[in-house]
Amino acid sequence: MLFITTLAISAICTVNPNAQNLGALIYNDISISVEDELASDVLLALKEDLGLLMKVYWETDDTDGCDTTKTISLTLRNQPAVVVLERIANQIGKEEDRATWQLRDGVVEVGLKSVLSKKSSQRLVTYPIMDLLFVVGDFSFLDQNNNQKTQPTDDEKQIRIDELIEKITLLVETEMWEQNGGTCTITNYRETLLIRAPDFVHRQIGGYAFMPLKPTDVKERQVRYGDGRTSVRRN
Template sequence: MCVRPTPAALVLLVAVAFPAAAIAQSGGASQSPVRGRPPATVLLQTRLPEVVFTDAPLSDVVDALAELMNINVMVRWDRLETVGVDRDTPVTLRARNLRAEQVLWVVLNELDTDGAPLAYRLDRDLLLVTTAEEFGEIMITKVYDVRDLLMDTESVRPSFSFGTTRQFVQSVQPVVAAGAVGLQPVIGTVTSGGSLWGGYDPFDQTFDDIRDEEPPNDGDAQARRMRQLIDAIVNGVEPDSWAVNGGRGTIMPYGGLLVIRNSPLVHQQIGGPTR
């Protein structure tokens, strides 16, 4: 579906249209939540085929997104005005196949003036938009299950036939990109009959050698990956907000969990709910 401006929309300086079925299902933003409606966190994942805003007033953009997702939105206009943003601030955006939360993030990011970013927080069925500075005054504690990011891939040996070359995941390293934390594989290549992992030849190793090897310490490996993950988050997501860098945020490991206390903006960038 394409989003095209109509003559009426041009008069309003807004060019936006959404799937009629989606709006019909949502019932409009002015209605209160109804039983059986997906939670707001799910509605924010609504994928929009195409969205076009052309010099649209920010208030109209917010209203359009709120109507589509059937989420109540409150904008702290008084706070936004302190950083030079008001209801009539024009928004121009063309986006395809993005989730609603991504569209909202792009809009707010484009309005960042002089290092004064805007942010949003989801509290049950209310989406609050204000300055990142105001959110920075609020501290929230969340627990993240990161066991899947601590999985052991280094001990997995590739299988191959003689005379062939295969690629395999030699290790993984945590990365932070586009507001999300994940794993980036480190790819290795092995040729049968050649060397593997810096001079190791699988055909030269006898059964006794394999039997005498000490089993890897999974605890040490997981602890190392946990440290790498924590470093990636602290250095990649609002570095100045963490206590180790002079801020207020803390991040503590507990088994395969991370207990993080920081502002809603930080939790939003990590990818966790802020409600």
């Protein structure tokens, strides 16, 4: 097994522990070459190499989780640690229940989506609807208002809100939403969406409210979170 870290976080200060973990995943570039290595050994090496607090939810006699017998075959060169972690997670999930990662209480959690999305792991976040229109990409409502300089009717507002909710539940972790049989909820209150969901769902909707801790001698990187496909752009 080979892990090579080419960037390391050197800042010593009091920061949001989740920001520190996220910074380790975003700003450390790693090379890995493994063939049929136990997933538990690979994740332990990644955890120790990055200095992360990491919790992996493995299957036990009493609880569901990732299969402890799963092995990893993976070769990557000079990739952000988050990309490596996601490629590992892709190999330890189940066909009907994929694995992912999330940040919670200063810990990087790795496990099946059904496990990470339990009610006890969810948090309620409010999203101003006008902000989400830009994220989801629905500009027609805004363009219409700018051109006509008229206020939308209540019915028009409700149509747009319903369309936005439909897009989110269709494009972001479809099976996780209550209307699709999952445990996550999304409701509208005074033109604000109230979303109760785990971290791995929230980051795909609005990103993180904090910046990842960045080494002082490294340029800022642009990050886009998707379903098991975090994109990191080096500047």
